[in-house]
Amino acid sequence: MRDSSDHPWWKGAIIYQIYPRSFADSNGDGIGDLNGVLHHLDHLQKLGVDAVWLSPIFRSPMLDAGYDISDYCDVDPLFGSLDDIDRLISAVHARGMRLLLDFVPNHTSDQHPWFLESRSSRDNPKRDWYVWRDQPNNWRAQLNAGGAWTWDEGTQQYYLHLFLPQQPDLNWRNPEVVEAMHGVLRFWLDRGVDGFRIDVIHCTGKDPSFAD
The missing domain is CATH 3.20.20.80 (Glycosidases)
Structure with missing residues (x-):
């Protein structure tokens, strides 16, 4: 080599x-x-x-x-x-x-500590580590997962996942x-x-x- x-x-x-x-x-x-x-x-x-x-x-x-x-x-x-x-x-x-x-x-997994913090509240310091929106667009997820957004009842917003709902996307602009x-x-x-x-x-x- x-x-x-x-x-x-x-x-x-x-x-x-x-x-x-x-x-x-x-x-x-x-x-x-x-x-x-x-x-x-x-x-x-x-x-x-x-x-x-x-x-x-x-x-x-x-x-x-x-x-x-x-x-x-x-x-x-x-x-x-x-x-x-x-x-x-x-x-x-x-x-x-x-x-x-x-x-x-x-x-990550939705069980990663980063996401557990992110979804705990809208003002959590790690909220912006993932992609959250009030309104979803029409993007589709892979792996036959349907739409690329999942509603989070606790914080009343959608989070983005280009794969399974249990795989929330990180926000690389942060x-x-x-x-x-x-x-x-x-x-x-x-x-x-x-x-x-x-x-x-x-x-x-x-x-x-x-x-x-």
């Missing part, structure tokens, strides 16, 4: 995506986990893999295969622990490979959101992760007029 400023390593790398839940089960509970990935690294190395890309392994209610994240800085117990991901990162590096994580910046999400990236880079595959990055930029 060449790695220079004029030829980034990933441009010529063999990147192997793993959906951890179905890849390898190390403890017999019927669910794939991080230790299962660890046990198969020699196989991946023999295949000539340069980087392992893990689908989301973060804490999640798992309504959308882990893309509804309730804590970006922890591992869901289904897959293991932070200690397990640390061991996996070290083992990947020991074999001359890299580890990539899925980064999901457009939305600099506090930008800084918080950069903090997530720093958290994982500091643990030794080598990079990220960014999920639906195009969705983070919305028409500020919210026109139909």
Whole structure:
């Protein structure tokens, strides 16, 4: 793998995506986990893999295969622990490979503490971390979720979700959101992760007029 400023390593790398839940089960509970990935690294190395890309392994209610994240800085117990991901990162590096994580910046789970605060009241400091409106437009959600707005009875406004109603969209025009999400990236880079595959990055930029 060449790695220079004029030829980034990933441009010529063999990147192997793993959906951890179905890849390898190390403890017999019927669910794939991080230790299962660890046990198969020699196989991946023999295949000539340069980087392992893990689908989301973060804490999640798992309504959308882990893309509804309730804590970006922890591992869901289904897959293991932070200690397990640390061991996996070290083992990947020991074999001359890299580890990539899925980064999901457009939305969180509705169970994320940020959204629980945001929906608690209109004057909560995190209200503007998500997209709230008195009147919805005609945008449609993905995953056959219908309209892209859900009414919140408690605060009498609609919140935007381009995917499931349980995946409220973050407001990337708010600099506090930008800084918080950069903090997530720093958290994982500091643990030794080598990079990220960014999920639906195009969705983070919305028409500020919210026109139909």
